Amino acid sequence: MRPAHVGAQYVRAIQQHDSDREARGAFQSLALRHVPPGGTIFDFGAGAGIDARFFAEQGRCVRTYDNDPRMRSYLAETCRDLIEAGRILPETGEYAEFLARNADPRAPQADLVIANFAPLDLIDDLPVLFAKIHALTLPGAGVLASVLSPYFLGDLALGWRWRGMMGQWRTGRLSVPGAGGNIIRRCLRVFAAECAPSFTLQRVFRGRPPRDALEAAGIDFALSPRTAWLHLTRCRFMFLLFRREPAEQHGRAHRAVPFSAVA
Numbered sequence: 001m002r003p004a005h006v007g008a009q010y011v012r013a014i015q016q017h018d019s020d021r022e023a024r025g026a027f028q029s030l031a032l033r034h035v036p037p038g039g040t041i042f043d044f045g046a047g048a049g050i051d052a053r054f055f056a057e058q059g060r061c062v063r064t065y066d067n068d069p070r071m072r073s074y075l076a077e078t079c080r081d082l083i084e085a086g087r088i089l090p091e092t093g094e095y096a097e098f099l100a101r102n103a104d105p106r107a108p109q110a111d112l113v114i115a116n117f118a119p120l121d122l123i124d125d126l127p128v129l130f131a132k133i134h135a136l137t138l139p140g141a142g143v144l145a146s147v148l149s150p151y152f153l154g155d156l157a158l159g160w161r162w163r164g165m166m167g168q169w170r171t172g173r174l175s176v177p178g179a180g181g182n183i184i185r186r187c188l189r190v191f192a193a194e195c196a197p198s199f200t201l202q203r204v205f206r207g208r209p210p211r212d213a214l215e216a217a218g219i220d221f222a223l224s225p226r227t228a229w230l231h232l233t234r235c236r237f238m239f240l241l242f243r244r245e246p247a248e249q250h251g252r253a254h255r256a257v258p259f260s261a262v263a
């Protein structure tokens, strides 16, 4: 999958709108809560390295992978100082190579894997990716992913949204051709099924800065599993926090959420 914009052009496009800048700020703040200073983040679909630089400057070690060689070159150029200092560790190669590669015993295992601005929506086979992520992470590690919300009402102005509605209701997926491949919006029940058995979907957040402490804690699906998805209708993105077992090792254990009952 090739993005419409790469390198400097991508950075300009993704920093142009307030809503995207705010979504990135919210994602970064949430991620920092889940990896201690000195801990390791693996940035999957790292793109131009905007988050990699941010987290490295916040005292985290950042491993990166992106399958687009033009994005990797841009990251290598613009993050050269941090790469030379050993604070950003980029990986290279085609996606199939990335999946097949054995873990490097010298590279630190990740406390948190991030995938910001929807890299997971560009992956057909999520169970295979989650199995790979399992090999990259420590027990109890998290995966924080920003994905396009299939519940977003703003998309209703678009023809493909209506055409895909019945299919989404049946399968929990909505696949739309993008600049270089399909963009797959998945409902929460699909993410919950496809991250198993190595991970569980633990929390869901609106993809924007939280207005208060309650919103910062995420949407309470355990309270109202059938209707809580309505909270996701007004944001383009949703942030999903997956947890590698054992979940209890990472602070407060959350109640198991029956995402299979979610629309």
Ligand SMILES: C[S@@+](CC[C@H](N)C(=O)[O-])C[C@H]1O[C@@H](n2cnc3c(N)ncnc32)[C@H](O)[C@@H]1O
Pocket (backbone or CB within 6 Å): 001, 002, 003, 014, 044, 045, 046, 047, 048, 049, 050, 051, 065, 066, 067, 068, 071, 095, 115, 116, 117, 118, 119, 122, 123
């Ligand atoms: C919208 S960009 C997001 C980039 C970055 N995470 C950010 O926050 O700006 C999506 C990225 O996912 C990458 N991507 C797509 N398919 C991928 C794959 N199979 N493996 C790794 N990265 C992939 C693209 O090359 C692109 O850089």
